[in-house]
Amino acid sequence: MSDALTRFFANPVIPVVVIDDAARAVPLAEALLDGGVRAIEITLRTEQALAAMEAIARQVPAMQLTAGTALNRRHLQQVKDAGAELVVSPGISIDLLDGARALGLTLLPGIATASELMLGLNAGLSHFKLFPASAINGIALAKAFAGPFPEARFCTTGGIAEADLPRYLAEPNIPSVGVSWLASRQAIADGDWHGIRAAARRVSGA
Numbered sequence: 001m002s003d004a005l006t007r008f009f010a011n012p013v014i015p016v017v018v019i020d021d022a023a024r025a026v027p028l029a030e031a032l033l034d035g036g037v038r039a040i041e042i043t044l045r046t047e048q049a050l051a052a053m054e055a056i057a058r059q060v061p062a063m064q065l066t067a068g069t070a071l072n073r074r075h076l077q078q079v080k081d082a083g084a085e086l087v088v089s090p091g092i093s094i095d096l097l098d099g100a101r102a103l104g105l106t107l108l109p110g111i112a113t114a115s116e117l118m119l120g121l122n123a124g125l126s127h128f129k130l131f132p133a134s135a136i137n138g139i140a141l142a143k144a145f146a147g148p149f150p151e152a153r154f155c156t157t158g159g160i161a162e163a164d165l166p167r168y169l170a171e172p173n174i175p176s177v178g179v180s181w182l183a184s185r186q187a188i189a190d191g192d193w194h195g196i197r198a199a200a201r202r203v204s205g206a
Helices: 003-009 022-034 049-059 073-082 094-103 114-122 138-146 162-169 185-190 193-204
Strands: 013-017 039-043 064-068 086-088 106-108 127-130 153-157 176-179
Touching: 003 064, 003 086, 003 106, 003 153, 013 153, 013 193, 022 039, 022 049, 022 185, 022 193, 039 049, 049 064, 049 073, 064 073, 073 086, 073 094, 094 106, 094 114, 106 127, 127 138, 138 153, 138 162, 162 176, 162 193, 185 193
Parallel strands: 013 039, 013 176, 039 064, 064 086, 086 106, 127 153, 153 176
Antiparallel strands: none
16 A cells, blocks of 8 residues: 555545635645644645645645545646645546556545446555445445455545444444545635634544
């Protein structure tokens, strides 16, 4: 496993962030770090996402910068240029696998089926995003995958509430969970760093 994945999966809960104003990126990263969360996934869903990544990479190097919602090679190049070392995709494809390898990026691809998981394993990967977790009964699916694919580990993401965390993290092959409520779009827009810091402390035990 790469150093990037080791650092990422050391966090039991990962904030999956939609950010509309890059000026909020640095105080957001600092609030999360202060709360004991040392990785952040910034999704490529807004025009400010790449600028936010660049700001964190430059000013908050202690925060592991992860880029989310990468769908194609253009996205891979953009997030590499922005300073991300780990990139997450909602799905998996040969093009993404080849593109990440060519750029020296660590890819955490999304899977939802055994066939997708086999594609990733055969490409030499062992860690995946299980998505969309709540829609596909992620806990039951992870349990089912544990038999034929004991080496696979998952960050489950998609519709997971705070109350659901203990059940997900109790599974040996789910070391990490991605959630949007830890640093919600509205809380970021409001600059609610106190609330985000408090939520980070709850989930990290800091």
